[in-house]
Amino acid sequence: MPDIPLIIGVTGGIASGKSTVARAFARHGIPWVDADDVAREVVEPGEPALAAIAERYGERVLQPDGRLDRRALREIVFADAEERRWLEGVTHPRIRERLTERLAAFRDGDAPYALLVSPLLFESGQHALVDRTLVIDVPEALQIRRTASRDDVDEAQAQAIVAAQMPRRERLARADDVLDNDTDEAGLAERVADLDRRYRALAGLPPER
Numbered sequence: 001m002p003d004i005p006l007i008i009g010v011t012g013g014i015a016s017g018k019s020t021v022a023r024a025f026a027r028h029g030i031p032w033v034d035a036d037d038v039a040r041e042v043v044e045p046g047e048p049a050l051a052a053i054a055e056r057y058g059e060r061v062l063q064p065d066g067r068l069d070r071r072a073l074r075e076i077v078f079a080d081a082e083e084r085r086w087l088e089g090v091t092h093p094r095i096r097e098r099l100t101e102r103l104a105a106f107r108d109g110d111a112p113y114a115l116l117v118s119p120l121l122f123e124s125g126q127h128a129l130v131d132r133t134l135v136i137d138v139p140e141a142l143q144i145r146r147t148a149s150r151d152d153v154d155e156a157q158a159q160a161i162v163a164a165q166m167p168r169r170e171r172l173a174r175a176d177d178v179l180d181n182d183t184d185e186a187g188l189a190e191r192v193a194d195l196d197r198r199y200r201a202l203a204g205l206p207p208e209r
């Protein structure tokens with residue numbers, strides 16, 4: 001029997017649909033923490049990670065008000081793997097520390113299970129924080145299309161971000177569960193409802209009434 005509540009690690013490449021899936025689970029009363037949100041918190045003004053980034057790259061990665069210019073940093077780190085590894089070295093330990101705190105609060109709470117949503121669950125070792133993993137899977141062409149239509153990135157940069165992440169096949173091989181998101185939002189909601197029933201059973205709870 002796992003700890004109650006169970007923590008499910010939800011992962012998938014950029015624009016695979018993780019946030020959309022998390023919102024669908026929220027409709028079943030399931031809370032989540034998103035590693036991308038926590039990654040933003042650790043580079044807020046006053047945080048040591050932002051000071052380290054400013055020291056390495058200077059003014060060109062800061063906005064006039066002193067906040068991080070995310071687009072400028074994105075262009076640096078997705079063009080150069082060494083810079084990306086440096087940035088991860090500065091941010092990931094801090095992200096992990098905060099995720100650990102948030103997950104501990106979920107374990108003390110009364111939800112049947114909770115989600116850790118992270119694009120780099122396997123790459124960053126965050127999978128050690130969860131009991132079970134769910135991979136959101138989409139074909140690469142659809143992933144690139146959804147990235148380019150949602151974010152202010154062109155197709156070449158979307159490709160570079162995908163190339164910086166774990167290959168689809170490897171991620172699938174490591175998954176406990178897979179949610180195929182090559183569907184519309186209604187189809188996605190049905191797949192989430194099935195998983196919710198499964199996770200409640202795994203947590204030793206009756207289905208939602």
Ligand SMILES: CC(C)(COP(=O)(O)OP(=O)(O)OC[C@H]1O[C@@H](n2cnc3c(N)ncnc32)[C@H](O)[C@@H]1O)[C@@H](O)C(=O)NCCC(=O)NCCS
Pocket residue numbers: 013014015035036039070071073074077084087088091095118119120124161164165
């Ligand atoms: C490079 C940064 C400034 C770009 O910011 P931006 O607002 O443009 O993008 P955002 O943070 O919303 O990330 C969008 C997507 O990019 C991908 N991504 C982000 N960081 C990485 C990385 N280090 N390696 C591979 N993919 C990444 C993820 O799929 C993520 O969902 C930012 O992503 C960052 O600080 N990354 C390092 C921290 C990190 O690894 N975050 C991922 C969650 S642990």
Ligand SMILES: Nc1ncnc2c1ncn2[C@@H]1O[C@H](COP(=O)(O)OP(=O)(O)OP(=O)(O)O)[C@@H](O)[C@H]1O
Pocket residue numbers: 012013014015016017018019020021036119146147150181183184185188
């Ligand atoms: N089943 C679906 N049908 C149609 N559009 C979808 C579906 N799932 C996701 N999308 C769209 O694809 C885009 C990416 O989805 P979402 O933001 O949930 O992905 P994500 O994995 O959280 O992305 P990231 O980690 O890059 O922030 C969004 O514009 C979303 O509305």
